Amino acid sequence: MKDFAxxxxxxxxxxxxxxxxxxxxxxxxLELFPDADIYTLVYKRDKLGGMLAKRxxxxxxxxxxxxxxxxxxxxxxxxxxxxxxxxxxxLVVSSSHCVAKGVKRxxxxxxVCYCHTPMRYVWDMYEEYFRPRQRGAFMRMVGGSLRKYLxxxxxxxxxxxxxxxxxxxNVKERxxxxxxxxxxxxxxxxxxxxxxxxxxxxxxxxxxxxxxxPYKRVDLAVEAFAGLDRKLVVAGEGPESKKLxxxxxxxxxxxxxxxxxxxxxxxxxxRALIFPGEEDFGLTPLEAVASGCPVVAYAAGGALESVRExxxxxxxxxxxxxxxxxxxxxxxKMSFHTVRMRGSVARFDRNRFMMEMKGFIKxxxx
Numbered sequence: 001m002k003d004f005a006x007x008x009x010x011x012x013x014x015x016x017x018x019x020x021x022x023x024x025x026x027x028x029x030l031e032l033f034p035d036a037d038i039y040t041l042v043y044k045r046d047k048l049g050g051m052l053a054k055r056x057x058x059x060x061x062x063x064x065x066x067x068x069x070x071x072x073x074x075x076x077x078x079x080x081x082x083x084x085x086x087x088x089x090x091l092v093v094s095s096s097h098c099v100a101k102g103v104k105r106x107x108x109x110x111x112v113c114y115c116h117t118p119m120r121y122v123w124d125m126y127e128e129y130f131r132p133r134q135r136g137a138f139m140r141m142v143g144g145s146l147r148k149y150l151x152x153x154x155x156x157x158x159x160x161x162x163x164x165x166x167x168x169x170n171v172k173e174r175x176x177x178x179x180x181x182x183x184x185x186x187x188x189x190x191x192x193x194x195x196x197x198x199x200x201x202x203x204x205x206x207x208x209x210x211x212x213x214p215y216k217r218v219d220l221a222v223e224a225f226a227g228l229d230r231k232l233v234v235a236g237e238g239p240e241s242k243k244l245x246x247x248x249x250x251x252x253x254x255x256x257x258x259x260x261x262x263x264x265x266x267x268x269x270x271r272a273l274i275f276p277g278e279e280d281f282g283l284t285p286l287e288a289v290a291s292g293c294p295v296v297a298y299a300a301g302g303a304l305e306s307v308r309e310x311x312x313x314x315x316x317x318x319x320x321x322x323x324x325x326x327x328x329x330x331x332x333k334m335s336f337h338t339v340r341m342r343g344s345v346a347r348f349d350r351n352r353f354m355m356e357m358k359g360f361i362k363x364x365x366x
Contacts, residue, residue: 012084018044025116038055043057081099081103115166120280164184167187169185190283196290221274227325236257276324297315297316
């Protein structure tokens with residue numbers, strides 16, 4: 001078994017354009033492999049913080065193409081990821097939710113994929129991403145023949161990683177279904193020590209903290225709270241921002257992108273986090289619960305692995321505004337024990353992630 005210091009490592013991530021769950025995983029991988037080089041399709045240094053903003057990053061030709069929204073170049077992503085020359089590396093670790101797992105490595109090198117999800121918008125979440133009333137240029141682009149092409153490429157390149165690590169049982173099942181590959185579950189890292197320091201002082205608002213993209217279903221929360229005499233604070237940015245703001249009632253406030261410090265402040269005062277979408281796993285509910293803030297979550301996907309009815313939150317069964325309103329009213333009749341609530345997510349601590357990732361990779365290196 002080689003020591004990591006003796007191994008030349010490349011970390012491959014789909015794109016680095018913001019600091020979300022996948023990027024937090026990548027940051028911790030950089031602690032495991034401090035000398036690793038980073039490869040990604042697109043890199044926006046000003047949108048990142050900490051270690052990711054300080055590292056040298058190799059980008060694809062997509063970086064040099066015109067336009068601010070790289071997603072419109074989706075048809076070129078497979079070609080771009082395959083164009084990276086990784087012949088100098090002994091170990092490739094991909095952090096993949098789109099095409100990163102399809103990177104090519106030299107013969108004799110090892111490729112471990114940390115899979116956040118198989119490509120959602122060409123498999124089981126196509127309708128959630130592109131609901132009929134939101135159809136536009138991007139929807140048309142990924143429809144029809146291109147969707148078929150991307151599915152074919154995604155399935156063919158599923159053989160490239162030597163090992164898959166899934167970020168949840170939910171994703172493990174999807175890897176098996178779409179890639180016909182086995183995987184090991186290692187949950188993503190929660191900075192439990194940071195979030196448990198948050199001092200609760202419950203205010204008068206509910207909170208959505210999310211990228212403003214269609215599948216997150218922030219529109220459902222906006223619709224639900226339009227019929228509730230409750231304040232909703234929405235923190236996050238994304239292409240749905242303008243549309244959501246236009247449809248929002250007066251009791252809904254939009255903050256845009258917020259820092260970790262502001263996230264902690266929002267968790268401290270929120271009556272509950274509203275989590276209306278179906279996620280592969282979802283770090284935000286864990287951060288909320290570790291902060292002492294309960295969660296109202298849609299009963300599907302990764303939330304079923306972290307939210308516990310009556311312990312740290314409650315569920316609603318259908319993505320329906322009336323159903324969400326009923327769940328909010330139900331939560332208001334519940335009482336939560338802060339120590340027990342925080343303890344319910346302690347098992348997701350980042351120290352556990354680091355230990356399991358290090359053990360797994362050392363175990364498969366020749």
